[in-house]
Amino acid sequence: MIKPKVEKVINKQINAELWSAYLYLSMSSYFESINLKGFATWMLMQSQEEVNHAMRLYNHLIERGGRVKLEAIDAVPTEWKSPLNVFEETYKHEQKVTGLIEKLVDTAEQEKDRASLNMLQWFIDEQVEEENSADEIVQKLKLIGKSGNGIFMLDNELGQRVFTGDITARQTQQQ
Ligand SMILES: [Fe+2]
Numbered sequence: 577m578i579k580p581k582v583e584k585v586i587n588k589q590i591n592a593e594l595w596s597a598y599l600y601l602s603m604s605s606y607f608e609s610i611n612l613k614g615f616a617t618w619m620l621m622q623s624q625e626e627v628n629h630a631m632r633l634y635n636h637l638i639e640r641g642g643r644v645k646l647e648a649i650d651a652v653p654t655e656w657k658s659p660l661n662v663f664e665e666t667y668k669h670e671q672k673v674t675g676l677i678e679k680l681v682d683t684a685e686q687e688k689d690r691a692s693l694n695m696l697q698w699f700i701d702e703q704v705e706e707e708n709s710a711d712e713i714v715q716k717l718k719l720i721g722k723s724g725n726g727i728f729m730l731d732n733e734l735g736q737r738v739f740t741g742d743i744t745a746r747q748t749q750q751q
């Protein structure tokens with residue numbers, strides 16, 4: 577059975593992942609409002625991935641005999657200055673999440689919870705990818721600058737993203 581300290585921090589992380597989902601959904605609706613459908617799709621997929629992250633932690637708690645406690649999700653921003661501003665905020669947010677995951681790992685280490693450590697390894701790898709993909713788009717947007725053509729092309733590219741996960745799956749291997 578999972579230790580109360582680990583249970584507590586995993587519940588906090590479930591809330592943080594759901595807040596991330598809420599943030600990216602808000603960013604998606606911002607892109608819809610400025611007619612960048614591809615950017616909006618990318619953010620919608622990003623939001624669904626975050627729900628998936630929450631579900632991984634949720635399933636882990638249940639499998640370990642823990643209790644999931646869902647708390648209020650704080651409000652998220654609704655306006656940004658530009659697509660670049662959105663992705664700079666995304667990159668910053670992912671760096672913050674990486675810090676949260678590292679703290680979670682510290683707690684699991686202190687409590688000698690090897691099953692949680694194993695589960696969290698996936699999140700460590702995922703955060704490398706998350707930071708990288710946000711930063712890549714920041715760099716592209718910086719290159720593009722104010723070119724409408726460039727934004728149009730990037731919008732097409734980002735619109736190709738598809739959601740591959742399954743939030744109902746119990747297996748922690750699933751994305
Ligand atoms: Fe996440």
Ligand SMILES: [Fe+2]
Pocket residue numbers: 596626670673706
């Ligand atoms: Fe993320």
